Amino acid sequence: MIHTLQSLRFIFIMLVVLSHYIGSSFDFGGECGVSFFFMLSGFVLSLAYSERISKGLFSTKPFCVKQWIKIYPLHIITFIIMFALDLRLEKYCEPEAAIANLLLLQSWVPADRFYFVANSPSWFLCDIMFFYVVFSSLNKLILRVDNIRLYSISLFVFLLYICLMVVLPSSLVNPVLYANPLTRLLDFIIGIILFKLYISDKGIALKDKLVKKSSFVVSSMEFSLILLIVVTAIVYPHLQPRVRTVSIFWLSIPLTIFFFALSDQSKGVVSRFLQGKTMLWLGNISFCLYIIHAPVLRIFNSISVQVGISDLTTIHFILFTTILILFSHLTNKFNMAFLSKIRNTNFFK
Numbered sequence: 001m002i003h004t005l006q007s008l009r010f011i012f013i014m015l016v017v018l019s020h021y022i023g024s025s026f027d028f029g030g031e032c033g034v035s036f037f038f039m040l041s042g043f044v045l046s047l048a049y050s051e052r053i054s055k056g057l058f059s060t061k062p063f064c065v066k067q068w069i070k071i072y073p074l075h076i077i078t079f080i081i082m083f084a085l086d087l088r089l090e091k092y093c094e095p096e097a098a099i100a101n102l103l104l105l106q107s108w109v110p111a112d113r114f115y116f117v118a119n120s121p122s123w124f125l126c127d128i129m130f131f132y133v134v135f136s137s138l139n140k141l142i143l144r145v146d147n148i149r150l151y152s153i154s155l156f157v158f159l160l161y162i163c164l165m166v167v168l169p170s171s172l173v174n175p176v177l178y179a180n181p182l183t184r185l186l187d188f189i190i191g192i193i194l195f196k197l198y199i200s201d202k203g204i205a206l207k208d209k210l211v212k213k214s215s216f217v218v219s220s221m222e223f224s225l226i227l228l229i230v231v232t233a234i235v236y237p238h239l240q241p242r243v244r245t246v247s248i249f250w251l252s253i254p255l256t257i258f259f260f261a262l263s264d265q266s267k268g269v270v271s272r273f274l275q276g277k278t279m280l281w282l283g284n285i286s287f288c289l290y291i292i293h294a295p296v297l298r299i300f301n302s303i304s305v306q307v308g309i310s311d312l313t314t315i316h317f318i319l320f321t322t323i324l325i326l327f328s329h330l331t332n333k334f335n336m337a338f339l340s341k342i343r344n345t346n347f348f349k
Contacts, residue, residue: 002047004260004271005040007279009286012036016121017293021320022312028236028244031178032229034124035187035249036257041131042191043198043257046139050195053139064132070339071125074291074331075104081295082118093117104129110175119294123179130181131188142192150193161186165242178245190250194258207262218268225259226270228252282325288335289328296324 012033019030052058079102086093097114100106106115107126115123142150161183168176177183197203210218232252236244263271273279300320301311309316 002044002261002264003280004264004274005044005257006283007274007276008036008256008260008283009040010279010282010289013286013290016290017297017324020121020294020297021317028233031245032232032249032253035246036253037124038127038131038184038187039191039194039253039257041128042135042188042193043195043261044191045135046143046192046195047198049136050139050143050199053136054143058136060133060136063136064129067132068129069342070335071129072104073338074288074335075119075122075125076102078119078291078295079122082120082298085295085298086118107179107181110172110180112174115175115179119291121290121294124290127179127181127184131185134185135188138189139192142189143196150196154193157186161247165247168242170241173242173245177242184246187246190254191257194254194261198258198261203262207265210262210266213266215267215269218263218266219270221259222263222268222270225252225256228255285325285328285332288331289324292327292331293324296320296327300324 014033015029015036016033017029019026019028019033022029049058049063083098094113097106097109097117100109100114101117101122104122104126106117107123109115115126145153164183165177229252232248236248239248260271260274264275297320300323304311304316304319309319
């Protein structure tokens with residue numbers, strides 16, 4: 001496990017949470033966080049399974065079943081909670097949209113009314129399950145192909161994406177560029193390419209050099225990356241949705257993942273902070289935090305109105321964050337206990 005990346009999971013999850021807590025004025029947080037996690041998934045899955053794939057010891061079916069069991073029970077529970085809360089507010093969705101959401105197929109339908117139903121963050125799960133299915137084939141292809149051919153194919157795909165981005169009607173920008181599994185697969189592929197670079201001779205040499213650098217030099221690099229993300233956030237609202245939705249993050253996020261993967265053993269201020277026990281614990285519960293944050297926020301907002309706590313205040317946010325982290329911890333414990341009980345059953349064979 002790369003500790004710095006584990007802790008960064010929490011930070012980028014909180015960007016997503018903040019985007020839903022604050023509202024549309026901070027869409028940057030959600031779109032930046034999602035891009036990070038799609039790329040990180042490609043990287044960490046490659047880190048964990050590339051050797052087994054190359055030796056022919058990896059099987060897609062049991063791998064996907066494990067991931068499905070990890071994801072699906074929480075998805076169903078949060079769907080039911082949010083669906084019930086929507087009914088209470090007399091917010092209704094089309095039956096086909098509800099079914100697509102339940103089956104984690106919602107992002108394949110190019111319509112807002114499908115992929116933002118009930119527990120709206122679950123569209124991410126639809127995409128990630130598709131990535132799990134194609135992961136082994138993509139990993140094998142990308143790691144085996146020579147660099148010149150890989151760069152040529154990447155350039156060609158990038159140009160195709162630019163063409164799609166230019167000609168796509170505005171009404172389809174979110175459904176196609178932001179949510180659709182086929183287009184978001186590019187983020188996942190970037191993560192696998194980052195892993196290939198990470199294990200290359202150049203990547204190993206860079207890691208060795210970084211470890212030998214002084215704390216001041218590494219810290220300066222770390223804060224430069226943070227500044228790059230801040231600059232991206234400043235530029236973000238001034239760009240067209242078709243640009244800022246995804247492609248604006250294809251510079252800052254890959255650099256962040258690659259650098260902090262290399263700096264895991266370095267002396268940088270940020271890296272040392274990310275290696276702390278508290279940050280690692282928060283990173284460990286980040287998946288549950290993502291899944292449950294929408295229903296927790298909805299219920300918390302309802303209760304806070306009744307008890308007279310003003311929304312979008314410091315006290316309101318601190319209370320919400322504390323409750324969210326507590327419930328995420330409990331949910332993670334429940335999920336891990338559930339998985340341990342069925343680990344040796346036929347589901348995994």
